[in-house]
Amino acid sequence: MSLSLRRSGLQKDVLSLYRRALRIVRTKPPSTQAKFSLYIRYTFRTNASSVSPRDVSTIEHLMRKGKRQLEMYEHPSVRDCWVSEEMRNWEKKNHTPSRISARVASLLDAN
Template sequence: MPKRLSGLQKEVLHLYRASIRTAHTKPKENQVNFVNYIHEEFGKYRNLPRKDFTTIEHLLRVGNKKIATFSHPELTNIH
């Protein structure tokens, strides 16, 4: 039986999926740059303790702001 996810884990997963969806709205040749950036950003905090709620909540807020920025059509590439 699969392990149930907490509310915070669901939010992180939602943020990750939304980030990938946003990356796929960008020009085809630049999508890989966005996806790599997303993987790097999430990978930085892969070993963050599950009980570190304040840090996770902060990172969720920052991540949502980044998605809002990246979703602008003027932004076509990321380095």
């Protein structure tokens, strides 16, 4: 017997936006994919931890903002993104070596 979680419409929308963002990473040059991936994961995680699940208006605002950012990042002319030192430190602190490959780590350190 499988357990399935019931998700609200807003939860489904957030997950859909997250999946869309992760799919965009694959369209970027291999040398910058690690940076895009880190940017996306960091942004979603920090927003998720700073906003109450009951604060619907804030979540909807962040969804609109995220959709606009994704539309910008989807454009083929966008080939790189900026990753702050805070994001790099978050990556090192929150991800074990088994979840991040040596290649990705080296790309993050090189940039």
